Amino acid sequence: MKPETRTKVKKTANKAVKTTAKAAEKTGNYISKNPKTVLYVGLGVLAIYVGYKVIKGINAVGDVFVDDTKEGGGDVGNVNNPSTVPSGATINSVQAHAIAANILSAVDGLGGLNEKEYKTVETALQGKTPRDFQLISEAFGHPKRSPVTGEQSFWFFGEKLNLMQWLNVEMNDNQKARLKAAAPLIF
Structure with missing residues (x-):
């Protein structure tokens, strides 16, 4: 690999690491400043998932009572x-x-x-x-x-x-x- 290419790869990798660290820091700050909002969003996502599973389970139970002539x-x-x-x-x-x-x-x-x-x-x-x-x-x-x-x-x-x-x-x-x-x- 050429020295110029190695330098570009290192710069890109360092930039990606710094950007990721900044994003993680901002996310951590947001969570610490707004714990209720984060909790509500998490509970909302969990409720949607549980609702999906319940509906899927009810549909599966309905299949038991329907005769499939095939x-x-x-x-x-x-x-x-x-x-x-x-x-x-x-x-x-x-x-x-x-x-x-x-x-x-x-x-x-x-x-x-x-x-x-x-x-x-x-x-x-x-x-x-x-x-x-x-x-x-x-x-x-x-x-x-x-x-x-x-x-x-x-x-x-x-x-x-x-x-x-x-x-x-x-x-x-x-x-x-x-x-x-x-x-x-x-x-």
């Missing part, structure tokens, strides 16, 4: 022509929703998947194409899963998971490996 294969989507098989798929929309509902029924239980539930999932996904899996995933939606019981949650707690997330949580490593072998085009 979750868990409950909505058959556009049924103008349900027998039409989309490009790249081997199943139609109605079949995708039926498969999604069967999978949700299998994964909706205490703990992980037992052998019977795993077989239901494997049979549902065996031989499916990536486009089929996309249709099934869309039909599955994002139902809430209870972190306590592992079942589908209709109440205040639970996180919304898509099909792949439900399968990852519910299946053990052996079941995941078996499913990869049964549905190699998907996994």
Whole structure:
């Protein structure tokens, strides 16, 4: 670096430090001379934040009492022509929703998947194409899963998971490996 450039950088840095120190001093003086004003402004900002959180919480509670027909294969989507098989798929929309509902029924239980539930999932996904899996995933939606019981949650707690997330949580490593072998085009 050139000596002139170093000098300019040092001058700029010193000026920035001095300006910042002056601003901090002025702020400190203002706070010490006007403590009530600063307190009121701080309380106002806190009240706005708390109000925002309360409204957001009330809206989240309202979501619990509204049924979402698109979750868990409950909505058959556009049924103008349900027998039409989309490009790249081997199943139609109605079949995708039926498969999604069967999978949700299998994964909706205490703990992980037992052998019977795993077989239901494997049979549902065996031989499916990536486009089929996309249709099934869309039909599955994002139902809430209870972190306590592992079942589908209709109440205040639970996180919304898509099909792949439900399968990852519910299946053990052996079941995941078996499913990869049964549905190699998907996994």
